[in-house]
Amino acid sequence: MNTEKKGYSKSLVLLIVLLLILLSSVMISIFVNSQKPISYGTVQGWVTVGPLCPVEPCNKVLNLTGYNLAFTNNGRTYYYAPLSANGNFSIKLEVGSYSIIMEPSCQWLGCDQVFPKNVDVLANETTTLNISIDTGIR
Numbered sequence: 001m002n003t004e005k006k007g008y009s010k011s012l013v014l015l016i017v018l019l020l021i022l023l024s025s026v027m028i029s030i031f032v033n034s035q036k037p038i039s040y041g042t043v044q045g046w047v048t049v050g051p052l053c054p055v056e057p058c059n060k061v062l063n064l065t066g067y068n069l070a071f072t073n074n075g076r077t078y079y080y081a082p083l084s085a086n087g088n089f090s091i092k093l094e095v096g097s098y099s100i101i102m103e104p105s106c107q108w109l110g111c112d113q114v115f116p117k118n119v120d121v122l123a124n125e126t127t128t129l130n131i132s133i134d135t136g137i138r
Helices: 002-034
Strands: 040-050 068-073 076-082 088-094 096-103 117-121 126-134
Touching: 040 117, 068 088, 076 088, 088 096, 117 126
Parallel strands: 040 126
Antiparallel strands: 040 088, 068 076, 068 096, 096 117
């Protein structure tokens, strides 16, 4: 009878191990299949600020290096798009709706009328976003 108990115990342990392996495989399969691939789109364009002088022609050149466009989704910052010296930018983002502000804070007159800006990013598409900040200088 003692031998029967050992055989029964070994069979029970083996059955439990096999069930745990099967359950783990099912859980992994469910997890892997539930993960949706992340889709991306691109936002590109430019930021301009002007006029910079009350009388044209104006020889002032504004360098926007060091400024970024901050893209937020649900109030959480996800990405920063650095501006080139002449204000160009391009950034790849996850699909979704974003609110955009300038960082460091936009310091010119007219900024409060431009920011925050909203943009929808669509899968595998490029959205052009050109932002003109009118300083009001005439």
